[in-house]
Amino acid sequence: MVRIFIADDHVMFAEGLESMLAGEPDFEICGWARNAADTLEQVPKILPDVLLLDINLPDQSGLDVCKELRKTCPGVKILALSMHNDESYISAMLSLGAQGYVLKNTGKEELCTAIRALADGKTYFTQEVTDTMMQSLMRERKAGVAKEPPKISRREKEVLKLIMDERTTQEIAAQLFLSEKTVESHRAALLAKLGARNTAGLVKAALHWKIIND
C-alpha cells in the first residue's frame, strides 16, 4: 500500500487527484495540505511514502518545501507537480532532491506509474521534462565549448593548469624550470587571450572553455 500526501492549493485539482487515485487499490491518500506551512507541519508527522508537491504554492515555493523536507524526513519521496516545463524549475528540483517531476497535464496512467516508481525507490520524469533537460544540456555545452575557444599554446596551458592548482608564481617557475619572469609572461598572455583581468577571471575562463578539467 502506497501512502500518498497531496500538497496543492488548487482545491479542485487536489480533489480530482484524490478521487482519481482512490480508484487504485494499492494507493491510499493519507493527507493533504493547500500551502507550504501546512505541508511542512503535517508531512513529518504523517510520513507518507510519496508526496505530490505542487511547485506553485501560495505562501512559499515548493522548492523551499522540498529543500526543507529533504532534511527533516529524507525517507519521503517527493514527486514534483508543475504546470511549467521550465528548465530552471526542473534543474532546481533535481538539485534539491526530488525523485520525480511530472507536468500537470499528465494523464492518470502516467501519474500512477510515476507514483509506483517513486514508492519503489526509483525516479520518474515525464518525457517532456527529460527532453527539456537534454535540450538544455546540449545548449549549454554548445554555448560553452563550441564557439571560439581561444588558442592556448601548450606552455601556456601548463602554466594555466598550475595557476588553477593554486600554485604561486615561484612554485610554477620551479616546477617548469623557468624564470618567474617567463611564468608572468605566459600569465599575461593568458589574461589577454582569455579576456580576463586577473586570476579570478583566468580561473573562470579556464573552466568556462573547459581548457582545464576541474
Add this chain to the structure above:
Amino acid sequence: MVRIFIADDHVMFAEGLESMLAGEPDFEICGWARNAADTLEQVPKILPDVLLLDINLPDQSGLDVCKELRKTCPGVKILALSMHNDESYISAMLSLGAQGYVLKNTGKEELCTAIRALADGKTYFTQEVTDTMMQSLMRERKAGVAKEPPKISRREKEVLKLIMDERTTQEIAAQLFLSEKTVESHRAALLAKLGARNTAGLVKAALHWKIIND
C-alpha cells in the same frame, strides 16, 4: 524520403540494419562505411539526411567523426549508436552535436522513430539514455552542494562576489565603502573558510559550493 548512411564496422550488424530499414517505404540507404576514414570521405559527398554512427569504430572514435562532420557538413543529422549506456560517451556526443543517441539493443520500431525524428529536425534519445543523464545530473548537483557548505557571512559573501567579478581590492573597498585593509581581512577569512591558498582556489571553491552563481 529519408536518405540514410550507415557507419559501423560490424558488417553483420550493418547489413541487418540495412535490410531492416529497407522495409520502410520512406527510408533509403544511400551509403555505408566500416571505418572513420571512409565515413569522413563519403558523407560530405553523399550528404545523407541521417547518419547512423557507431561510437566504436576501429580507426578513430565515433566522437572524432562527429566533431569533424559538425564542421564539414552541419546539415547531416547524426544518430549515435552505441552498446554503452555510459554517461561520459553520451555527454560527449551531446556536446559534439549529435542529434540523437540510441543503444544497439533498441528495437526496430524505436530506431525508425528516432530516424524520423532526426530527419524532421528534432532530437531523439532512448529512454535508458535520458535516465542515465538525469541520474548523472542529480548526482553531480547533490555532490556539489549538499555536503558541508562553509558558513560565509553576508559581508564576506559580498566581497567574494566582487572578487569573482574580477574586481581589484581597491575597487572592492570603494564599492563597499571600506578600507582596503578590511577587504583584505575578509579575503583572508574566506581563504581560511574555503580552504583555499589564493584567488584561484577562492574562485574554484565559490563555484564548487555554489556560493556565487556564475
Add this chain to the structure above:
DNA sequence: ACACTATTTGGAATAATTTCAAACCAACGC
C-alpha cells in the same frame, strides 16, 4: 630567407597578499 608565433628573460613601478595585532559592535547566555 622572411614573416610569424611561441618561448624566454629583465628592470622598474604598482598592486596584492601575508603576518601580526587590535578595536568596535551586536547577539546570546547566565
Add this chain to the structure above:
DNA sequence: GCGTTGGTTTGAAATTATTCCAAATAGTGT
C-alpha cells in the same frame, strides 16, 4: 548587567604578485 563569541573593521611592515615596457631566441610555415 557582564562576559563570551563571532562578525566587522582597521593598521604597519614585509613579502609576492602583477603590470608595463622591451627584447633575444627558437621553431614553423611560405
